[in-house]
Amino acid sequence: MADDATLDPAVHRGLYRTMSLIKQCDDRFRTMLSSGQIFIVYYSPRGQEAISAGVGAHLRPDDSVVTTYRGLHDHLAKGVDLRGLWAEFLGKSTGLCKGKGGPMHITSPSDGLMVTTGIVGAGLPIANGFAMAAQLDGSDAVTVVNFGDGASNIGAFHEAVNLAAIWKLPVVFVCHNNLYAEHTAFEAGTAGGSVAGRASAYGIAGQRVDGNDPVEVYLAAQEAVRRARAGEGPTIVECMTYRFHGHVVGDAMEYQPPDERAAAMAADPVDRYRARLVTDATLTEAELADIDSTIAAEIDDAVEFAQSSPAPDLSELYTDVYAEGVAP
Amino acid sequence: MADDATLDPAVHRGLYRTMSLIKQCDDRFRTMLSSGQIFIVYYSPRGQEAISAGVGAHLRPDDSVVTTYRGLHDHLAKGVDLRGLWAEFLGKSTGLCKGKGGPMHITSPSDGLMVTTGIVGAGLPIANGFAMAAQLDGSDAVTVVNFGDGASNIGAFHEAVNLAAIWKLPVVFVCHNNLYAEHTAFEAGTAGGSVAGRASAYGIAGQRVDGNDPVEVYLAAQEAVRRARAGEGPTIVECMTYRFHGHVVGDAMEYQPPDERAAAMAADPVDRYRARLVTDATLTEAELADIDSTIAAEIDDAVEFAQSSPAPDLSELYTDVYAEGVAP
Amino acid sequence: MTATETTRVMMVREAINDALDRALASDDKVVLLGEDIADPGGGVYGITKGLSTKYGLDRVRPTPISEQAIVGAAIGAAVAGYRPVAEIMIMDFFGVCLDQVANHAAKLRYMSGGQTTVPLTIRCSAGAAMSLGAQHSQMLEAWLVHTPGLKVCIPSNSADAKGMLTTCIFDDDPCVFVEQVMGYFNGSECPEGEHRVPIGEAAIRREGDAITLVSYGRQMNDVLTAADQLAADGIDAEVIDLRWLQPLDTATILASVRKTGRLAILHEAVKRGGVGAEIAAVVAEEAFDSLRAPVVRIAGKNTPVPYARELEAAFLPTVGDLVAAARALVS
Amino acid sequence: MTATETTRVMMVREAINDALDRALASDDKVVLLGEDIADPGGGVYGITKGLSTKYGLDRVRPTPISEQAIVGAAIGAAVAGYRPVAEIMIMDFFGVCLDQVANHAAKLRYMSGGQTTVPLTIRCSAGAAMSLGAQHSQMLEAWLVHTPGLKVCIPSNSADAKGMLTTCIFDDDPCVFVEQVMGYFNGSECPEGEHRVPIGEAAIRREGDAITLVSYGRQMNDVLTAADQLAADGIDAEVIDLRWLQPLDTATILASVRKTGRLAILHEAVKRGGVGAEIAAVVAEEAFDSLRAPVVRIAGKNTPVPYARELEAAFLPTVGDLVAAARALVS
Ligand SMILES: Cc1ncc(C[n+]2csc(CCOP(=O)(O)OP(=O)(O)O)c2C)c(N)n1
Ligand SMILES: Cc1ncc(C[n+]2csc(CCOP(=O)(O)OP(=O)(O)O)c2C)c(N)n1
Ligand SMILES: [Mg+2]
Numbered sequence A, B: 001m002a003d004d005a006t007l008d009p010a011v012h013r014g015l016y017r018t019m020s021l022i023k024q025c026d027d028r029f030r031t032m033l034s035s036g037q038i039f040i041v042y043y044s045p046r047g048q049e050a051i052s053a054g055v056g057a058h059l060r061p062d063d064s065v066v067t068t069y070r071g072l073h074d075h076l077a078k079g080v081d082l083r084g085l086w087a088e089f090l091g092k093s094t095g096l097c098k099g100k101g102g103p104m105h106i107t108s109p110s111d112g113l114m115v116t117t118g119i120v121g122a123g124l125p126i127a128n129g130f131a132m133a134a135q136l137d138g139s140d141a142v143t144v145v146n147f148g149d150g151a152s153n154i155g156a157f158h159e160a161v162n163l164a165a166i167w168k169l170p171v172v173f174v175c176h177n178n179l180y181a182e183h184t185a186f187e188a189g190t191a192g193g194s195v196a197g198r199a200s201a202y203g204i205a206g207q208r209v210d211g212n213d214p215v216e217v218y219l220a221a222q223e224a225v226r227r228a229r230a231g232e233g234p235t236i237v238e239c240m241t242y243r244f245h246g247h248v249v250g251d252a253m254e255y256q257p258p259d260e261r262a263a264a265m266a267a268d269p270v271d272r273y274r275a276r277l278v279t280d281a282t283l284t285e286a287e288l289a290d291i292d293s294t295i296a297a298e299i300d301d302a303v304e305f306a307q308s309s310p311a312p313d314l315s316e317l318y319t320d321v322y323a324e325g326v327a328p
Numbered sequence C, D: 001m002t003a004t005e006t007t008r009v010m011m012v013r014e015a016i017n018d019a020l021d022r023a024l025a026s027d028d029k030v031v032l033l034g035e036d037i038a039d040p041g042g043g044v045y046g047i048t049k050g051l052s053t054k055y056g057l058d059r060v061r062p063t064p065i066s067e068q069a070i071v072g073a074a075i076g077a078a079v080a081g082y083r084p085v086a087e088i089m090i091m092d093f094f095g096v097c098l099d100q101v102a103n104h105a106a107k108l109r110y111m112s113g114g115q116t117t118v119p120l121t122i123r124c125s126a127g128a129a130m131s132l133g134a135q136h137s138q139m140l141e142a143w144l145v146h147t148p149g150l151k152v153c154i155p156s157n158s159a160d161a162k163g164m165l166t167t168c169i170f171d172d173d174p175c176v177f178v179e180q181v182m183g184y185f186n187g188s189e190c191p192e193g194e195h196r197v198p199i200g201e202a203a204i205r206r207e208g209d210a211i212t213l214v215s216y217g218r219q220m221n222d223v224l225t226a227a228d229q230l231a232a233d234g235i236d237a238e239v240i241d242l243r244w245l246q247p248l249d250t251a252t253i254l255a256s257v258r259k260t261g262r263l264a265i266l267h268e269a270v271k272r273g274g275v276g277a278e279i280a281a282v283v284a285e286e287a288f289d290s291l292r293a294p295v296v297r298i299a300g301k302n303t304p305v306p307y308a309r310e311l312e313a314a315f316l317p318t319v320g321d322l323v324a325a326a327r328a329l330v331s
């Protein structure tokens, strides 16, 4: 476990805030799903909060983030507008993408949330492009691309990491290793047993960290982001974690040993970190409760906004296929 | 340099025979091209003879080989019929593939030469399939797939090596590292600087050898093939070599330092090995000359056969698109 | 049809599982590979449930997320004499492995001058209506039909799903078998025993002489509903279920159009460059003299598939669209 | 056309180089990436020769053999405000990167509700006649035309090559610009200065009223030759060079067919499911009443492209095929 005392309390507050936001948003989505208030296909990031919080803490609005269908934690850590996000998940006209993208395609360029893709591994090559743009711009902006352990076995991963290494692109490859790709256990699909370990094949830095500890993630990301900003090239950061709610909500999860999941949930990264902050007197129970309740109110507002927003107008089917002037 | 004395003279004879055959075939193709006797797009394997000879020496007819557009050396080392091969290069009805495949698609299942592909990297996933078939058959047959250094940067390489590792497939990945991919120098395209070095990312064996020394290749391939036959999984063997005649015959080769090429040609693996065999008294000059001239006569015959063969009948355009019974 | 006598109601997903089960049982050379296809899940839609338990993980092989490696391994094994059934989880993912499908599976037989053949089947789920957005909802059969060497089919009911998949598996060419997710739970009578549907044979689902309606896949239900509505107006539509898009049963289509003089085509895929275009073109070339009205295509709109339910519904072709178009053609 | 006054004879390959050169010179946001595109070679066909020397390796970036990485990087940079021109060396290699092209470049604008746009150009060489066999000779534009969100074009001469490529580069959508290798060395007059061809505008290359001949790319020369031969028989063909396959200039096609009543389409790509099918379908739907004869497609045969020269020639559509078809339609 990383030494919490090395960090400023404001950093802890920020990390906790993000984690609480992710957890509460996720809780709300799942509650609304199970109560039948909404019908969406939902990929829960619950259990993986510490990764997005620890990485996101280093990012500026002009830094780019690319993520996947299981991206809610990354979206929130990048500061995406909560109302627009909820409305997009619910397919409303007021959604970030006017209801046309949906949860798998959340985009918010003003926050630097550039691409969310549903194709495993496909975000990595695109992330290189944002990094290349920054390099050409002469800016020190970095790009973070998030992906799962299973994604490390697809061709796009390899091509992208190799290109980033060759071009010394300012990109950080963040693997959320939650030990499963759909029903497939990490070791069953991934030869060599380590995603970060693959970094050496490309002559770049790679580090595996406890992805359930926001401070460990924070410190690893700090170094990776520093390296990228300094023009020293890409890093693979592999964050070991666990999906609490299977691949998709509704997943029978038969393929997971039940105690494995129970153990992971017992060591809930959000609860654990919260307890630690209190024990270490970094933040008081009252301060934390205040953060939690402020967030709860924000979520209430966003849910209300999303639910009361109108569906997209049917004419929207035909817009945005091409830039102005060309009919679809 | 490997110790030649460890090998039986019959092995040396076989290695030399294959190398001489490749060299002489290649010489003939290039002579006929430069004299305008034939018009084909030709990817010369000259300089890379030792690799195919050293690997091929371990292969049985029921072992499978997959290779690329630059595959003549691999075809010959697998024992493909010379007449059929020449006729196919010349697009004749008597070609191995009836003139429909051409040099980039030489196939000869009776010899175990299963696939020649023109798509960089695409042979590796397919090779796994032959290896999987052997595994299912319970046979100890192995599959060798040949590819270039440049191919190690494409997605198919990664997916195939990972799958072979996971499934412990009896496959040997033979990289012909001739330091260039078309105009691109190896180091400019390949992060990490070593293809064999990438093996550890997948937890499999990898070895880099002097690909210009048939004995070194022979010994490395021996171990890789043994491992595959024994069910111990795949190996990457990276054979360092040089293309004498650029990417394609006619290539201006401006991107190559002229002395680099001159040095490589001065250390011609075929000449060097031939001289060594004489010096070591492994084979006599007369024996070697006899091998050379026997091959020359075989090539004369194959060229004559190919040139005098008819073009494919136009009806062949429509056959072999589907198995019997379905019109194209 | 080689149907046995006894049938029972099966859902399409059961029929597919049954076809796979029987193929694995009857021929050792049949092997399955794909992501997550093993038990306990038996695939994300449960289509392969029970099979890895019954036939072992050697023959029902779960894979990493590596579509090129999946199709490539299946190709090699097929050339080596196996009859692999590879699963591409969702049709949109052909994008990451089309080289293996189109440049290798489809062409190896031709490029080898007939020396090798690729008895491979690729199954994939496909289609819209689940609000999965632009990258998980596409019907891409037109890409495959434009690739000589492939056979392509989409069943509309359980009996065909079972019979066509069995035919694909035992066919000596690479076949793509497309499973629309929204059709998985449709139930209908299905032969219980061995069952095959001959390659390239369309089925006439309803006879009529006023107009020919051509479609395939789960949309056949919509087309039959449309035909009922038209019949109520006294318009007697002939309804053709193509089943196979390649080989395409042009003889059946042309014969029908020669009788009715009118043609409307419906499919879920995007209209522009869809399979409907090929059908319209064949008819405009070969049955021109019989045509008494414009050839109409009702299809997915020329847009990516949107997420919001209302927009997704607007993307899809509807019964109403077809009825209106048919009425206009006949009047 | 925004052509300047002065022109000179350029080969298509020079015109492409010129367009790239001017785009790089006029806008810092234009960057090139692709395999072997840097000097001294300037690409395997020398198309990008001189550009890396002039603009540096930051802006003219040679890449590893990683088509997904090439297109992906170009997409990201495009969304970030650059105007990347990515080269896919040969069109057949779209098979290894179609996910990036079809699921990402084509859809990001739509999926983001218009928040991002992808001003990307993909150039590729393409086509048969060099005896390069089944995997290096394909025309695959139909795959792209079936993918909403992409723009697709194929020039037939130097002026269009320059003008259309320039238009693609400065267009805000992802465009695929297809260069037939056999056309690279064709020379014709080309504007020397800034030149753009408007998106989606076909060109009428010859006016006539007996039959409409539609084609695109290097085959336009064959079509014009056919038109000459027909004229010698007193058959006055109208010849349309589509230039853009998406957006397709249906207005120009339909107007012509309404005048002539007859249509023959020629393209190099495989006939089944080719772009000719879409054109035939549009006409059979929208100009049916004007049609006086079947719509005919002359195209690549429904086979992989064979290696042997004789077979490859038999694969390709010919002037003779078109003349014969046109005569039959008119008689
Ligand atoms: C190319 C591709 N293949 C398959 C899928 C189907 N699929 C969606 S998520 C997933 C598992 C991904 O696992 P991992 O990368 O570990 O991410 P996680 O879901 O665990 O976050 C698969 C196979 C896909 N979306 N894209
Ligand atoms: C997927 C793909 N991309 C690009 C090409 C074009 N191409 C043909 S050979 C070649 C270079 C390959 O280099 P390497 O793998 O080192 O093999 P070598 O030619 O040196 O034997 C390239 C880029 C191709 N055939 N396939
Ligand atoms: Mg995972």
Ligand SMILES: [Mg+2]
Pocket (backbone or CB within 6 Å): B148, B149, B150, B176, B177, B178, B179, B180, B181, B182
């Ligand atoms: Mg090389």
